[in-house]
Amino acid sequence: MTIKEIQKEIVDEFSMFDDWMERYEYMIELGKSLPLIEAQYKTDDNIIKGCQSKVWVHAELDTDKLVFTADSEAIITKGIIAILIRTFSKQSPKDILEAKTDFIDEIGLKEHLSPTRANGLVSMIKQLKMYAIAYQTQLK
Amino acid sequence: MTKTPLDIHTIRRDFPILNREVNGKPLVYLDNAATSQTPQQVIDVIVEYYSSYNANIHRGVHSLSQEATDAYEQARIKIQEHFNAAQSHEIIFSSGTTHSINLVANGFSSLLKKGDEILVSAMEHHSNIVPWQMLCERTGAVLRVIPMNDNGELVMEEYSKLLSPKTKLVFCNHVSNALGTVNPVEQIIEEAHKIGAAVLLDGAQAAPHIKADMQQLDVDFYTVSAHKMCGPTGVGILYGKEEWLNKLPPYQGGGEMIAEVTFEKTTYADLPHKFEAGTPNICGGIAFGAALDYMNAIGFEAIAKYEHELLEYATSALLKIEDLKIFGTAKEKTTVISFNIEGIHPYDIGVILDKLGIAVRTGHHCAQPIMDFFKIPGTVRASFSFYNTKEEVDVLVAGVKRAKTMLQ
Numbered sequence: 001m002t003i004k005e006i007q008k009e010i011v012d013e014f015s016m017f018d019d020w021m022e023r024y025e026y027m028i029e030l031g032k033s034l035p036l037i038e039a040q041y042k043t044d045d046n047i048i049k050g051c052q053s054k055v056w057v058h059a060e061l062d063t064d065k066l067v068f069t070a071d072s073e074a075i076i077t078k079g080i081i082a083i084l085i086r087t088f089s090k091q092s093p094k095d096i097l098e099a100k101t102d103f104i105d106e107i108g109l110k111e112h113l114s115p116t117r118a119n120g121l122v123s124m125i126k127q128l129k130m131y132a133i134a135y136q137t138q139l140k
Numbered sequence: 141m142t143k144t145p146l147d148i149h150t151i152r153r154d155f156p157i158l159n160r161e162v163n164g165k166p167l168v169y170l171d172n173a174a175t176s177q178t179p180q181q182v183i184d185v186i187v188e189y190y191s192s193y194n195a196n197i198h199r200g201v202h203s204l205s206q207e208a209t210d211a212y213e214q215a216r217i218k219i220q221e222h223f224n225a226a227q228s229h230e231i232i233f234s235s236g237t238t239h240s241i242n243l244v245a246n247g248f249s250s251l252l253k254k255g256d257e258i259l260v261s262a263m264e265h266h267s268n269i270v271p272w273q274m275l276c277e278r279t280g281a282v283l284r285v286i287p288m289n290d291n292g293e294l295v296m297e298e299y300s301k302l303l304s305p306k307t308k309l310v311f312c313n314h315v316s317n318a319l320g321t322v323n324p325v326e327q328i329i330e331e332a333h334k335i336g337a338a339v340l341l342d343g344a345q346a347a348p349h350i351k352a353d354m355q356q357l358d359v360d361f362y363t364v365s366a367h368k369m370c371g372p373t374g375v376g377i378l379y380g381k382e383e384w385l386n387k388l389p390p391y392q393g394g395g396e397m398i399a400e401v402t403f404e405k406t407t408y409a410d411l412p413h414k415f416e417a418g419t420p421n422i423c424g425g426i427a428f429g430a431a432l433d434y435m436n437a438i439g440f441e442a443i444a445k446y447e448h449e450l451l452e453y454a455t456s457a458l459l460k461i462e463d464l465k466i467f468g469t470a471k472e473k474t475t476v477i478s479f480n481i482e483g484i485h486p487y488d489i490g491v492i493l494d495k496l497g498i499a500v501r502t503g504h505h506c507a508q509p510i511m512d513f514f515k516i517p518g519t520v521r522a523s524f525s526f527y528n529t530k531e532e533v534d535v536l537v538a539g540v541k542r543a544k545t546m547l548q
Contacts, residue, residue, distance in 0.1 A: 020163070020495050021495075021546070024491075024492070024495070024546065025546060028546070028547070052487045052502065052503050052518070053485050053487045053488075053517065054517070073485045073487075073517060074485035074487040074488045075484075075485070075488055075547060076487070076488045076491050076492075076547075077485075077487065077488075
């Protein structure tokens with residue numbers, strides 16, 4: 001599936017819910033399926049700056065696709081990073097770099113996009129794209 | 141003298157913002173330790189200033205400038221009277237507590253030498269740690285820490301032991317922003333003075349609740365931010381004893397702070413202008429005076445009594461929630477409740493409470509050393525003001541319970 005297709009799938013899933021509580025509960029559920037980062041990579045170097053709760057992300061290259069794993073102390077944050085990883089993992093660095101992230105707005109999590117928001121969704125997206133830049137250079 | 145209890149519902153009508161909704165729910169504003177809300181009476185003063193007598197002060201001969209200067213200097217006198225400073229020129233307008241502290245820290249860099257010691261309490265806000273660390277780097281002085289116990293109270297026996305002839309300065313908050321502890325400032329000052337050390341109290345969190353008397357405390361420096369006590373942001377004061385303010389060199393150079401300038405030499409203006417370079421926050425200073433008028437009309441005794449009731453009510457209601465732990469259980473506290481629920485990150489609770497229209501603070505509250513002490517990443521902090529109600533406490537408690545069900 002392309003990033004766009006996965007994002008559409010997520011938007012469809014969230015559209016089933018009527019209120020914010022159900023959406024948040026679903027996000028918490030998604031957090032539980034997050035591909036967890038291995039203990040050896042859960043280091044200070046892999047913490048994403050700008051988040052109020054600690055978020056660790058690791059990226060590995062599988063042939064020409066990037067595979068992300070992550071974890072967070074806070075379960076809402078874990079849900080958010082799980083959604084991002086679901087869209088970006090097993091994709092090429094080029095596709096990740098070109099991908100838009102407007103779907104966050106569509107699933108009713110717009111407030112997390114504000115740069116003042118302490119959870120650092122913006123920092124997470126930036127970090128995932130930084131990995132894509134780094135591995136794209138490596139692939140060349 | 142009989143004191144009438146506060147008429148909260150009348151008081152709440154003074155605060156237009158309290159009528160708004162957040163995420164479709166009535167706003168429950170419990171982040172007062174970060175900033176308080178502004179009553180219409182203060183908003184009117186701000187509007188009046190810009191609509192009728194906005195002008196630069198202290199140098200214009202025209203009427204507007206004189207009106208603005210009069211209003212600004214009257215505000216200084218109101219502040220002097222409120223804090224019972226001996227003289228109005230001991231009140232220096234600043235942009236707030238952080239600015240005031242930096243002003244003193246900068247001034248002391250010319251008074252300290254290698255090996256001198258500065259004491260800070262273990263429960264300081266970062267703004268009261270970092271300037272002293274920078275000062276120590278510049279001067280070779282040593283920073284030492286007054287420890288606290290598990291209740292979030294300073295260990296005064298250790299404080300006494302830390303004091304020595306090397307101690308030149310003691311810095312402590314009057315009230316802790318993260319825990320709400322009211323520190324035993326009288327004792328801190330008395331003991332420091334015995335060995336000739338100066339004391340700066342950060343009054344940012346105390347001033348909204350406690351009317352501190354500068355002469356009675358005999359404190360050397362005291363800092364306040366207007367925005368924590370119904371005033372606007374970007375303005376505050378440094379109180380300093382005249383003898384200390386005369387000893388400190390100016391902080392910033394510029395207009396207003398000079399007596400005479402030639403290219404060879406500049407002589408500085410007298411107090412308070414020596415420390416007030418450039419055009420100040422004129423409107424802010426005037427509005428700060430109006431905020432003090434507003435709070436004094438209600439009365440600090442009545443405020444303290446009511447807030448104490450709110451604190452007790454909220455503490456006992458929150459403690460009924462299973463797995464909830466309060467950090468900061470000092471005997472003397474203001475209306476700050478820092479808490480966590482076991483197994484839940486404070487950030488998650490904050491997000492859910494926001495969805496319910498409840499504003500609290502989550503995180504380390506700019507006091508990471510305190511969080512390290514308790515070995516926690518942060519807390520949820522609910523901080524109340526005199527315009528909060530018991531009904532709002534109930535909404536908070538229900539919100540925390542709901543968050544707990546969702547998150548645990």
